[in-house]
Amino acid sequence: METLIQAAxxxxxxxxxxxxxxxxxxxxxxxxxxxxxxGMVLATLATFMSPQILDSDQVSINIMLIIIAIALGGGYAxxxxxxxxxxxxPQMIAMYNGMGGGAAAAIAAVELIKASNEAAxxxxxxxxxxxxxxxxxxxxxxxxxxxxxxxxxGSIIAWAKLDGRLNRSKLLPMQHxxxxxxxxxxxxxxxxxxxxxxxxxxxxxxxxxLVLGVFITVPVGGADMPVIISLFNALxxxxxxxxxxxxxxxxxxxxxxxxxxxxxxxTQLMAKAMNRxxxxxxxxxxxxxxxxxxxxxxxxxxxxxxxxxxxxxxxSFASQVVIIPGYGMAVAQAQHKIWELTQILTxxxxxxxxxxxxxxxxxxxxxNVLLAEAGVPYDMIYDMEDINADFKNTTVxxxxxxxxxxxxxxxxxxxxxxxxxxxxxxxxxxxxxxIKRGRGxxxxxxxxxxFFVDNTKMLFGDGQKAANELIQAVKEL
Amino acid sequence: MIEGLAAIYIFxxxxxTGYEIISKVPVILHTPLMSGSNFVHGIVLVGAMVAxxxxxxxxxxxxxFIAVLLGxxxxxxxxxxxxxxxxxxxxxxxxxxxEDS
Numbered sequence: 001m002e003t004l005i006q007a008a009x010x011x012x013x014x015x016x017x018x019x020x021x022x023x024x025x026x027x028x029x030x031x032x033x034x035x036x037x038x039g040m041v042l043a044t045l046a047t048f049m050s051p052q053i054l055d056s057d058q059v060s061i062n063i064m065l066i067i068i069a070i071a072l073g074g075g076y077a078x079x080x081x082x083x084x085x086x087x088x089x090p091q092m093i094a095m096y097n098g099m100g101g102g103a104a105a106a107i108a109a110v111e112l113i114k115a116s117n118e119a120a121x122x123x124x125x126x127x128x129x130x131x132x133x134x135x136x137x138x139x140x141x142x143x144x145x146x147x148x149x150x151x152x153x154g155s156i157i158a159w160a161k162l163d164g165r166l167n168r169s170k171l172l173p174m175q176h177x178x179x180x181x182x183x184x185x186x187x188x189x190x191x192x193x194x195x196x197x198x199x200x201x202x203x204x205x206x207x208x209x210l211v212l213g214v215f216i217t218v219p220v221g222g223a224d225m226p227v228i229i230s231l232f233n234a235l236x237x238x239x240x241x242x243x244x245x246x247x248x249x250x251x252x253x254x255x256x257x258x259x260x261x262x263x264x265x266x267t268q269l270m271a272k273a274m275n276r277x278x279x280x281x282x283x284x285x286x287x288x289x290x291x292x293x294x295x296x297x298x299x300x301x302x303x304x305x306x307x308x309x310x311x312x313x314x315x316s317f318a319s320q321v322v323i324i325p326g327y328g329m330a331v332a333q334a335q336h337k338i339w340e341l342t343q344i345l346t347x348x349x350x351x352x353x354x355x356x357x358x359x360x361x362x363x364x365x366x367x368n369v370l371l372a373e374a375g376v377p378y379d380m381i382y383d384m385e386d387i388n389a390d391f392k393n394t395t396v397x398x399x400x401x402x403x404x405x406x407x408x409x410x411x412x413x414x415x416x417x418x419x420x421x422x423x424x425x426x427x428x429x430x431x432x433x434x435i436k437r438g439r440g441x442x443x444x445x446x447x448x449x450x451f452f453v454d455n456t457k458m459l460f461g462d463g464q465k466a467a468n469e470l471i472q473a474v475k476e477l
Numbered sequence: 478m479i480e481g482l483a484a485i486y487i488f489x490x491x492x493x494t495g496y497e498i499i500s501k502v503p504v505i506l507h508t509p510l511m512s513g514s515n516f517v518h519g520i521v522l523v524g525a526m527v528a529x530x531x532x533x534x535x536x537x538x539x540x541x542f543i544a545v546l547l548g549x550x551x552x553x554x555x556x557x558x559x560x561x562x563x564x565x566x567x568x569x570x571x572x573x574x575x576e577d578s
Binding site for chain 2: 009012016017019020021023024025026029030032033034036037040043044047048050052053056057058059061062063065066068069070071072073074075076077078080081082084086089090092093095096097099100102103104106107109110111113114117136152229230233236237240241243244245247249250251252253254255256257258259260261262263265266269270273356358361363364365366368369372373378381383
């Protein structure tokens, strides 16, 4: 039986890797998640046959508890996952990720408490957790516990921030110093667990790690949240891998470490796309302080307004229109209208493309998901590198709900907080039409010189309403 | 079971595998892929089941129960949202006929 279970785990691990591999192309991505899902079901079913579980003194009650817990946790996740709007996807991922981290930490807790219990009732009376588990298992178990717990409480804070339930970005003065000290103390308690058999030490250790996760995440600015979520995703993977070693479970080790390394790389890619280092994300907040200062100095020209009627004419007779959507479009739920507009323009013989900045939306690729939901085929969507040279041949660049990603001061003004971030060169197009709710600044709080140049026209209004007016204007021609 | 050097090999090879998978992913799939990898570490459910399965005291059972609860949430939630996202990716209609086989 043991061999069969191990075989099932092996197949599951292979399915996970193949599944992730297929997710790396839009054509096979759908199949990828199905494969990975099959692996998960297989591994879960096999675990019910595990001798470790079946040989337990309390086998019947434990199995019943397992089934109830799966039904409750799985049921809740199924319901919430089906219900969540596409715009709220990032925080949902943060939430499920936090659950995984919490599960890894809880596994470690069971093992550590068990070991400390056995050590305390040992004949010598002075055995330690490390004596019971072995040095390697104890070290990885404790490391997994701290990482999993930080990922758990940190992800919950990330979820709360993205969901608009928590707006504070400052808890205490000298937050970073306190965080550093707290991290050292927490690690100290981790070491203490290793060398003692005290239950209190374990409890304090977990409480400290929980607080540490909160303290790390609270100061992180909203724009940096994707990087944090991705990092916590990688950390949870690592914690799962470590606890897999503790339990001697190959599927957990492989899946956990694959996610850990894939997630680390993804985190770096995201940070790079936003022109931030991962360390920067933790130790400096973009936005509020730095940004408001620089916004005073920059050129305050005049914004030129345009009416939907005129904008419609301009677009109808354009040879090429490039649409640059931002998160503001998704907030206004305008993506369906924009797709409708695109179809009408295409019928009129206008070439329409979508240009997506790597950090458009709340996560890299988030905007693609939102456009896909509206029905935009992915071969109309272009990455920044592919489209930037093409703006010179573009009659109209339509910016809707985006701001910082088309801000030319990222290239020209080295005092700007955005300086160095790669941007979409919308400014190179013959005409730029910006749909915007008001005259305020963007997510980062930085003034955008693009809005003041001669070939830019502002179409003020709610994204959905403006898109509707454009459709009417184009249809009437 | 899995010990010493063998474990280090597994850690190393799994690490390289993860790196390889991500390095070829187009930006448009980053969010679904993060979600997909989030689902994959839902395998923690299996460990949580074992942890609850071997629990001896009530305290261990409570913590084990929480572990399974959270693990199941990770696995199921991760699957549902990833599947919902990937379901929506489709090419233009004309292309679909040629490629979608």
